Amino acid sequence: MQGAMLTIWGRTTSSNVQKVLWTCEELALPFERIDAGREFGKLNEDWYGAMNPNRLVPTVRDGELILWESNTITRYLANRYGGETLYPAEPGARSRVERWMDWQLSTLMPAIGPVFWALIRPQPGGPDAAALQALVARLAQVWTLLDRELAGRPYAAGDRLSLADIAMGNSIRRWYAFAIERPDLPHLAAWYDRLAERPGFQQHLMGPVV
Template sequence: MLELYGKPTSINVRKVLWVLAELGLEYRHDAAGASTDAAADARLRRLNPNAQVPVLCDGDFVLWESNSICRYLAARAERADLLPQAPRERARVEQWMDWQATDLNSAWRYAFMAGVRRHPDYQDDAAAAASQAHWNRLMGVLDRQLAQTGAHVAGERFSLADIVLGLSTQRWRMTPGDKPVLSCVDAWFARLRPRAGFALHVDNGVP
């Protein structure tokens, strides 16, 4: 059986949980990283030298990095709807997944840590405002992409790009701060609501 390690409040763990729900796969979930338990930390570090979650174990195969795990699970299940096999279609999905993991995540980090986590290392109001403004600009990029496709992030069909960006959008919606009205993002987010696992792992009150 598949084993997933990682606290269920982690946005990156929730990506994988949503993919697992979409695929209807059975798995065992270990909420590693949810406590300060030294033994749990040591176990996590044995699986991932970065001691970060999520980590997926498929028998003796160990994989970390959330977007890589999502791609692996879709490919393992031969779900070309989630991760196309045609090079250009697949590249388009992966382009938006990589954008989420790099550009978008870098933009929101300060605003989120300051406004939601209230982390003591993130108390600069000007830096938080700049982070929020950058985050809003990038969400505008997503809005324009959705205006072009009229459906989902990478085109007409739901894909892994919608999963990873759906989580990021939920975080944007729940983080305090001034935000523009993005009608295409709002309509797309509403289209995601009936998906398997969405209510449990995305729109569940956790930013």
């Protein structure tokens, strides 16, 4: 079922916006995107806060419905617009997708975030060399867990691309773009190569890491 064209507020370099844009590409959903966040402003304006009380991106409007929180948005889009291949209806298969989406929020993001900020957006008083090395090592441990899981399947939740992979797409893109030494994780590297073949990944995630 096709509704009105989606409106998406958010800058293209945001990891959370990228999840939504890639999902739209996989579902062949037309959308209008409006720059918001960082240099584009808007987040502190009253009209934006009325839509999204967190004042973050992305925010999505589908008809009269306003959505925020990127993983929730991707689940909604898959449910609403025939995305069962990305987000299966069968409870067991769906749970395998959702646990990796939860893992992305609870485990991967806390590990990759400090490395991103230290390398890409360093702040005064940020981690010294030894502290950064410890952060990179911790992130490598997190990716090693996923590498072991990917030894038995091509995608995070099974045999096909799902919302779980989309949720982690920006993070794996950053991992291979960071100027750091990385352990040899062959299953993770092969997964990244598979994701990078997707047109939506190429269009929305392969820009500069900023």
